[in-house]
Amino acid sequence: xxxxxxxxxxxxxxxxxxxxxxxxxxxxxxxxxxxxxxxxxxxxxxxxxxxxxxxxxxxxxxxxxxxxxxxxxxxxxxxxxxxxxxxxxxxxxxxxxxxxxxxxxxxxxxxxxxxxxxxxxxxxxxxxxxxxxxxxxxxxxxxxxxxxxxxxxxxxxxxxxxxxxxxxxxxxxxxxxxxxxxxxxxxxxxxxxxxxxxxxxxxxxxxxxxxxxxxxxxxxxxxxxxxxxxxxxxxxxxxxxxxxxxxxxxxxxxxxxxxxxxxxxxxxxxxxxxxxxxxxxxxxxxxxxxxxxxxxxxxxxxxxxxxxxxxxxxxxxxxxxxxxxxxxxxxxxxxxxxxxxxxxxxxxxxxxxxxxxxxxxxxxxxxxxxxxxxxxxxxxxxxxxxxxxxxxxxxxxxxxxxxxxxxxxxxxxxxxxxxxxxxxxxxxxxxxxxxxxxxxxxxxxxxxxxxxxxxxxxxxxxxxxxxxxxxxxxxxxxxxxxxxxxxxxxxxxxxxxxxxxxxxxxxxxxxxxxxxxxxxxxxxxxxxxxxxxxxxxxxxxxxxxxxxxxxxxxxxxxxxxxxxxxxxxxxxxxxxxxxxxxxxxxxxxxxxxxxxxxxxxxxxxxxxxxxxxxxxxxxxxxxxxxxxxxxxxxxxxxxxxxxxxxxxxxxxxxxxxxxxxxxxxxxxxxxxxxxxxx
Numbered sequence: 001x002x003x004x005x006x007x008x009x010x011x012x013x014x015x016x017x018x019x020x021x022x023x024x025x026x027x028x029x030x031x032x033x034x035x036x037x038x039x040x041x042x043x044x045x046x047x048x049x050x051x052x053x054x055x056x057x058x059x060x061x062x063x064x065x066x067x068x069x070x071x072x073x074x075x076x077x078x079x080x081x082x083x084x085x086x087x088x089x090x091x092x093x094x095x096x097x098x099x100x101x102x103x104x105x106x107x108x109x110x111x112x113x114x115x116x117x118x119x120x121x122x123x124x125x126x127x128x129x130x131x132x133x134x135x136x137x138x139x140x141x142x143x144x145x146x147x148x149x150x151x152x153x154x155x156x157x158x159x160x161x162x163x164x165x166x167x168x169x170x171x172x173x174x175x176x177x178x179x180x181x182x183x184x185x186x187x188x189x190x191x192x193x194x195x196x197x198x199x200x201x202x203x204x205x206x207x208x209x210x211x212x213x214x215x216x217x218x219x220x221x222x223x224x225x226x227x228x229x230x231x232x233x234x235x236x237x238x239x240x241x242x243x244x245x246x247x248x249x250x251x252x253x254x255x256x257x258x259x260x261x262x263x264x265x266x267x268x269x270x271x272x273x274x275x276x277x278x279x280x281x282x283x284x285x286x287x288x289x290x291x292x293x294x295x296x297x298x299x300x301x302x303x304x305x306x307x308x309x310x311x312x313x314x315x316x317x318x319x320x321x322x323x324x325x326x327x328x329x330x331x332x333x334x335x336x337x338x339x340x341x342x343x344x345x346x347x348x349x350x351x352x353x354x355x356x357x358x359x360x361x362x363x364x365x366x367x368x369x370x371x372x373x374x375x376x377x378x379x380x381x382x383x384x385x386x387x388x389x390x391x392x393x394x395x396x397x398x399x400x401x402x403x404x405x406x407x408x409x410x411x412x413x414x415x416x417x418x419x420x421x422x423x424x425x426x427x428x429x430x431x432x433x434x435x436x437x438x439x440x441x442x443x444x445x446x447x448x449x450x451x452x453x454x455x456x457x458x459x460x461x462x463x464x465x466x467x468x469x470x471x472x473x474x475x476x477x478x479x480x481x482x483x484x485x486x487x488x489x490x491x492x493x494x495x496x497x498x499x500x501x502x503x504x505x506x507x508x509x510x511x512x513x514x515x516x517x518x519x520x521x522x523x524x525x526x527x528x529x530x531x532x533x534x535x536x537x538x539x540x541x542x543x544x545x546x547x548x549x550x551x552x553x554x555x556x557x558x559x560x561x562x563x564x565x566x567x568x569x570x571x572x573x574x575x576x577x578x579x580x581x582x583x584x585x586x587x588x589x590x591x592x593x594x595x596x597x598x599x600x601x602x603x604x605x606x607x608x609x610x611x612x613x614x615x616x617x618x619x620x621x622x623x624x625x626x627x628x629x630x631x632x633x634x635x636x637x638x639x640x641x642x643x644x645x646x647x648x649x650x651x652x653x654x655x656x657x658x659x660x661x662x663x664x665x666x667x668x669x670x671x672x673x674x675x676x677x678x
Contacts (some may be wrong), residue, residue: 154469313345374402474616520551597646
């Protein structure tokens with residue numbers, strides 16, 4: 001084990017999680033198999049702090065003797081949004097366009113059999129795109145890009161790629177590859193790797209970790225999961241911003257409290273545990289809920305207050321108001337918990353109103369932890385209007401299907417967050433982690449004051465209490481670049497406390513470009529909550545579609561369409577001159593730029609240079625030294641994406657600096673500048 005104090009784990013986790021790698025489902029009922037042959041998966045992951053951008057490239061083989069249409073289906077994680085879909089046809093790269101229409105459906109009725117199973121595993125956030133005329137015996141290449149926030153707990157950041165397809169794909173992939181780069185403003189202080197012989201550590205420093213994982217002949221029977229640990233000992237912020245010439249700038253800010261604090265730094269707590277004992281909670285769900293409450297009670301002190309409420313069609317309260325957490329009261333509460341049994345009905349809205357009525361001041365940090373099956377009528381905005389003392393509401397939902405919009409909006413509007421526990425999760429671990437966070441408040445009545453007056457569209461609208469070991473994400477837009485002060489103030493157990501930071505609302509238009517997608521993702525989710533809970537209005541629908549199309553992120557009204565006309569990068573082809581392409585080969589651009597450690601070089605090879613030699617891209621440093629060569633001899637005319645991993649020809653990481661890519665196709669040459677920043 002290599003160590004610089006803390007631990008980074010790269011682990012392959014064996015679970016029964018239904019999420020899995022992308023599938024290609026044939027549309028022809030006579031196709032001899034349920035799926036096209038999945039040949040290769042290559043995943044590039046760039047993580048900045050807790051923001052992950054994923055590029056999943058896959059290859060599928062049409063094993064039939066006819067051309068075939070098919071639907072590509074990918075189980076996008078619940079907290080992710082797709083940002084781009086690329087597909088190849090006759091060695092030309094196209095990008096799917098976003099249109100106002102429904103997604104493609106998987107071939108078949110979906111009412112039973114394999115298609116029903118696929119629809120279930122694709123999930124509510126899945127991506128489905130119809131492709132056509134995949135040639136007999138040929139390979140269909142696709143690439144899906146998406147963005148998400150990683151899971152976070154006390155400095156442990158966990159990214160998971162859905163790879164478990166054992167139910168559908170029983171043979172090994174010919175090639176499985178992961179390239180992962182993690183950049184952290186907090187200290188990355190070490191790593192451990194299990195026995196994985198094809199893992200290469202490309203770079204490991206206190207702020208950067210780069211891994212290359214190569215697994216030939218890999219069975220897809222487990223998700224791919226990486227957990228990296230960050231050392232955070234005081235309140236810190238990660239800040240990312242990007243400007244744009246035509247639309248407002250965008251920013252994202254992550255507030256990181258310390259991973260852990262001494263007990264004497266904690267605020268006094270007032271906790272109400274609201275437990276559903278509906279028939280859907282019968283058995284292990286109810287038992288685990290009661291166990292979690294017992295464990296949380298043991299964390300309280302005599303400066304704290306608590307109560308236990310149980311709801312079904314009505315609500316029963318152990319005490320009429322919260323009581324002091326004495327040893328005697330805690331024991332009496334545990335005795336009460338052991339007598340709770342299942343009933344019928346679920347009226348969470350009424351129960352929450354009654355709980356909020358039990359909170360009469362904000363002298364302590366107030367929180368309501370709800371244990372629920374995830375289905376009950378509730379009006380999040382009405383509850384927020386009754387939440388006079390900024391009580392954090394933390395739903396814990398059990399099962400594999402929930403009223404997501406209501407739960408997410410309830411928590412977001414009421415200073416909390418949601419924890420989902422499906423049947424295959426380590427329930428005890430998830431619940432103990434949640435309790436470990438909710439019982440660690442260090443700052444309440446939090447306010448954030450910016451030194452800029454041109455910020456707008458800031459999400460979320462409420463700022464929760466600050467809990468040790470958690471993080472809080474906020475994003476928005478700005479009009480003018482510049483340096484701005486940020487003051488974060490609130491009440492600690494020693495009185496008022498403030499933290500001051502300087503933020504750079506940059507004028508750069510390319511660095512941190514991902515922040516635009518992140519803001520759009522959050523705004524789309526907020527608008528969809530409102531539509532799903534309160535109904536569609538023309539204003540909400542128009543705003544949602546406008547943001548979806550502007551940022552190329554799918555919403556409930558839009559879908560990615562493979563039109564076989566829109567080239568990547570997007571090139572406008574005159575309607576009367578389709579098929580007319582530039583006469584000379586050239587480099588277009590690379591993305592991202594600046595990059596670390598990988599970038600994609602977009603190159604165009606003209607039909608006129610079909611037989612020209614040599615066909616190369618040479619990479620030079622600023623003093624003219626040749627550091628790498630990319631062979632293009634196998635590439636046909638058209639547009640191509642070429643991955644460059646930031647390594648020299650010996651496989652060593654290149655240092656930060658400016659590099660020049662020189663394309664040579666016969667006598668044609670084209671050069672562009674690239675910047676590597678670490």
